[in-house]
Amino acid sequence: MSVKKKFKGLSDKAVGWLFIGPTVLLLLAINIYPLVYAIKMSFTNFYANKIGREPQFIGLKNYIKVLNKEAIWEKMQVTASFMFWTLLLQAIIGLGLALLLNRKFKGNELLTTLIVLPMMLSPAVVGVFWTYLYNPQVGLFNYVINFFYDFGSFDMIGSSMLAPWSIVIVDTWMWTPFTMLICLAGLRSVPNYLYEAAEVDRASKWQQFIYITLPSVLPFLLLALLFRGIENFKMFDMVVELTSGGPGSATELASINLKREAFEKWKTGYSSAFAVILFVTIFGFGNVYVKVMNKIKER
């Protein structure tokens, strides 16, 4: 950059700081400061609704309480099973749809756009209107299911056996297009000459799928699942509006439990400890995600 000096105005270094500064400052103020504050509170017995009382430092007690609480592990299990089923279904259906769409038939652009619509909608509002579809008396979902096989009356949201599936179904409906779009990009990135070479070597279609298609799509699929994994680990809005964690705590995901502890029971210190634990877990995910992303970029 020897020509730099010829240019007038601020130096590049000054412009650089001027441009990045506001973003970093805002993130520090509204993201990092609250996080540090939460970490600080997690070592105290603070209750945000009791304003006059001075919080006391109680060391690791909150963390010990969270980790020893059986209910917390139940929530983690609910969250894990929600993540397992949604990711599995979205991987299979999403990849399947992507393979079909990759056959480039007429109108596939339009169909792709239509399929994608659910994932752009407000999850909370989606949750609300699915309560109507799942309504045991008048719901369309129940009607359609009973039309094919008469189960009699059933309540997707009210039954503790079915409620976990009700949120899995909605999440899968909403987010399968996400995996689909990313897999489709993966499929389109496979160079044609690979298939040509395989064809010359008399590889069957099945072998081509196993040895060329699948390995090429895999990094993309993993990326999509990591994104969904992080999002579903934090899942709150759709489930709150659909089941509000019920019945009992059958669908009480970690975030919903956190909200109850923090904003209904106002156990600020305790819930902060829980939040920090969740954040550390997610951050682990995040690191894996960035590594996968970099690998994809290297290709």
Add this chain to the structure above:
Amino acid sequence: MDTSRSYLEPSSFSKKIAAAIIVVYTVITLIPISWMVMTSFKNVDSAISYPPEVLFEPSLEGYVNLFTNRSRQSPEYLDSLPPPKNWYEELVRSREMVITGPSKFLGRYSNSMIIGFGSTFASVFLGALAAYAFSRFRVPLKDDLLFFILSTRMFPPIAVAVPIFIMYRKLGLGDTHLGMIILYTVVNLSLAVWLLKGFMDEIPKEYEEAAMIDGYSRLQAFFKVVLPQAMTGIAATAIFCMIFSWNEYAFAVLLTQFNAQTAPPFIPTIIGEGGLDWPAIGAGTTLFLLPVMIFTIILRKHLLRGITFGAVRK
């Protein structure tokens, strides 16, 4: 048919099968959305009839109920009133009710607009500046900074909601438009920086270098050369930020109550007599989702980039 590529092209039969499955999936996946739109045009009785009515007499009751507050009155009282002035009053009267005033929906909807546009503008503006610097300059610890910016997106909103709640209470930003605009700006910044950096990486450096040799300063070159070049990317990023703010629920439900409440926490609270008023909720949902669907169609070329923070491009 003996071209060199013919065997790579799927057979027309397999194309037809694929198309058929995709069409079926598309129809099924659109049923919930269509059903909500249909419900918005039903009257209260037809929305709760079983089996669900696919064919029904369209009614605007849902929309009238969405925009008004009503109260039930005795037939004698209704008879004593002057005849209804317009069609919606007539509709409400036929249900033995009178309109007592406008509902909160319009206010919540415009809150969503104000907060959405405000935060989108701020995050795209700040994001564009930061993205340009990351794209063009040698910034110390660049990768760490970029990762730091991205990692802020991984916080569960509830985890930082309590400190923000306390902080906002102290600063007087609780339940205000400004407070929500700042909050959504910050949440969207990571997306804006990452997406815009990708778009700016694609603009050749030579453009602004040429301009600077012609006597532009760095700032002038940025505003007069780079920004116009990045307009498509900026528009796409803005739509993504707008959709996020528009859809956001967790912060909205925890940090706003009256003054700055947006539509997502409000729509579930629309209650009719004896339970939820489904046509009105349908109407609110339809009006709320419509802009997003239109934006999605406009965005379709950049969708992939947006949802992966620029990690996957076509």
